[in-house]
Amino acid sequence: MRAFRRPKTDDSTYDLNLAPMLDIIVSIIPMLLLSVVFVEITVVETPVPQAVERAVAAQEEKNEVQITLSVSKTSGFRLVVNEKGQAKETNIALKGTELDIEALKKEIIQTKLRYPNIFRVELNPDESVPLAEIVAVMDGIRTKSKNDPTITFTDVTTGKPMETDLVFPDVVFGNVAGG
Amino acid sequence: MGRKGMGKYIDKRTPATFKIQITSMVDMFVILLVFLLKSYSTSPTQINPDKNLALPVSTSSKPPVDALKLVVSKAGIFVEDKKIIDLNQGAVNVSDVDASDTNFIRALYTELDQQAQKSKSIAKVNETLEFDGKVIMQADRDLPYEILRKVMYTSMMAGYSDVKIAVMSTR
Numbered sequence: 059m060r061a062f063r064r065p066k067t068d069d070s071t072y073d074l075n076l077a078p079m080l081d082i083i084v085s086i087i088p089m090l091l092l093s094v095v096f097v098e099i100t101v102v103e104t105p106v107p108q109a110v111e112r113a114v115a116a117q118e119e120k121n122e123v124q125i126t127l128s129v130s131k132t133s134g135f136r137l138v139v140n141e142k143g144q145a146k147e148t149n150i151a152l153k154g155t156e157l158d159i160e161a162l163k164k165e166i167i168q169t170k171l172r173y174p175n176i177f178r179v180e181l182n183p184d185e186s187v188p189l190a191e192i193v194a195v196m197d198g199i200r201t202k203s204k205n206d207p208t209i210t211f212t213d214v215t216t217g218k219p220m221e222t223d224l225v226f227p228d229v230v231f232g233n234v235a236g237g
Numbered sequence: 238m239g240r241k242g243m244g245k246y247i248d249k250r251t252p253a254t255f256k257i258q259i260t261s262m263v264d265m266f267v268i269l270l271v272f273l274l275k276s277y278s279t280s281p282t283q284i285n286p287d288k289n290l291a292l293p294v295s296t297s298s299k300p301p302v303d304a305l306k307l308v309v310s311k312a313g314i315f316v317e318d319k320k321i322i323d324l325n326q327g328a329v330n331v332s333d334v335d336a337s338d339t340n341f342i343r344a345l346y347t348e349l350d351q352q353a354q355k356s357k358s359i360a361k362v363n364e365t366l367e368f369d370g371k372v373i374m375q376a377d378r379d380l381p382y383e384i385l386r387k388v389m390y391t392s393m394m395a396g397y398s399d400v401k402i403a404v405m406s407t408r
Contacts, residue, residue, distance in 0.1 A: 073256070076263050083266040090273035099284040101373060101401040102297045104389075185383035189376050192385075193293040193404055201296070234389045 102196055104231055123173050126232060127162075129183040129195055135162050139169060157191055159198045166199045167206050170225045174211040177224065180232035199226045284403055286375055293378040295404035304371035305352055305397065309388055311377055316348045327380050329387060340390040349395035372397040 128136040134157060135150040150161045170176075179199060183192050201223050202209060210219045284301050286292055290310045308315040313323045322333045322344050335341040349372075356368045372392055376385055389400050 076259050080259055080263055080266065083263070083270055087266065087269060087273065090270070090277055094273055094276050095283075096276065097286075098406040099286065099292070099301060099403055100295065100297045100406040101299050101301050102295055102404055103299065104400050104402055183382040185381060185386065187382045188379050189382070189385060189402070190293040190378035192382060193295050193378075193402065197296045231386075231389065234386055234393060 102193060104196075104229060123176050124180065125169065125173070125176060125178070125226070126180045126182060127195070127199070129157065129181070129187050129192065131157070131184060131186050131191075134158060135165075137162075137165060137169065139173070157195070159194055162195070163198050163203070163206075166225060167202060167209075170202075170209055171207065174209055177226055178228040178230060179226040181229050182231075182233045196229050199229065201225060201227070284373065284375065286403070290375060291378050292375060292403055292405045294407055296407055297404055298406060301373055301403065302371060302401070304373045304399075304401065305349075305356075307372050307374045307388070307392065309374060309376040309380060309384065311380065314342070314345055314388065316345070316352065319348070321345050321348050324384070327377070327384055329384060334387070340387045341394065342387055342391045345388065345391045346395050349392055349397055353396045368396070369399065370397045371399045371401065373401045373403050375403040 124140040126138045126140070128138070130136070132152075133149070134152045137148040137150070139146045139148075148165055150158055150165060152158060153161070181192070181195070183195075202225050209222050209225065211222060212218070213220050284306070287308065287310060289312065290308065306317055308318075309324075311324060311327045314321045322342065323330070329342060333342055333344060335343055353368065353370075356366075360366045360368045374385075374388065374392075376388075392398075392400060
């Protein structure tokens with residue numbers, strides 16, 4: 059009797075050759091490592107008003123609302139809203155020895171709700187205020203937080219009401235050229 | 238085991254070459270690749286702050302634009318990596334400012350004016366370029382407004398009135 063022999067078949071499993079893939083990855087990684095950004099740098103817009111432009115703008119906006127925010131390390135914030143020659147002043151005292159940015163945010167939202175079509179604030183920091191605190195103030199008045207009330211302004215081109223998260227995104231250093 | 242048996246054993250042995258298991262290594266590289274691709278910058282302008290310069294932190298997400306680079310550190314003021322004046326612990330020396338106008342830094346104005354003239358002369362022959370007076374100011378977070386005001390005032394006098402402050406994004 060002849061012995062039963064099973065036919066020879068190839069194994070259905072096989073090894074995938076990953077070496078070319080590894081070559082590609084090893085080539086890409088050094089290139090990416092060279093161009094990788096671990097710290098993202100952005101910019102904060104702070105246009106400086108030219109003296110002449112400022113004078114012209116002041117003339118043009120004679121009857122408009124002007125909002126000025128003074129920052130001091132000794133007395134805190136002083137928010138002045140000048141509407142048609144009448145000034146309304148609000149003072150926010152220091153919280154201990156630090157600037158009370160939370161109180162400023164609340165006050166600035168109330169001001170924005172009163173004047174929703176105004177987006178510019180003139181910032182006048184004292185000479186002793188460090189840049190980090192100036193940027194923190196600018197961040198505080200630029201956008202509203204989730205819990206703040208909705209801000210609706212009138213679109214200049216369409217005349218329709220629009221919602222925005224921006225409070226006062228246009229911050230100008232008012233005291234650069236004297237003052 | 239006789240001589241014949243030893244010969245058979247040597248023939249049956251596995252060959253001397255072997256395969257390295259690279260599957261786990263490829264896995265690791267793919268994870269690394271995804272991480273690097275996520276943090277890959279596509280911005281045309283790159284700002285590499287000096288290690289001695291601590292930029293302020295901000296929630297701003299505006300990408301930097303191509304503009305003149307002005308660095309104000311505690312040690313000095315630099316324009317496009319060229320040192321213009323030394324600062325004494327963040328304060329301008331009296332000899333560097335104008336006697337009649339204490340906000341005016343003479344050496345900084347001269348350099349910025351040169352840069353502005355150069356940009357304007359390029360813009361004259363190249364219509365695609367325009368002098369827009371933009372400057373990116375990388376300033377140390379601890380510097381007082383006093384020095385920044387002097388720098389901004391001088392740059393404004395030189396025609397650079399659109400100052401952008403470089404910050405570290407928290408987003």
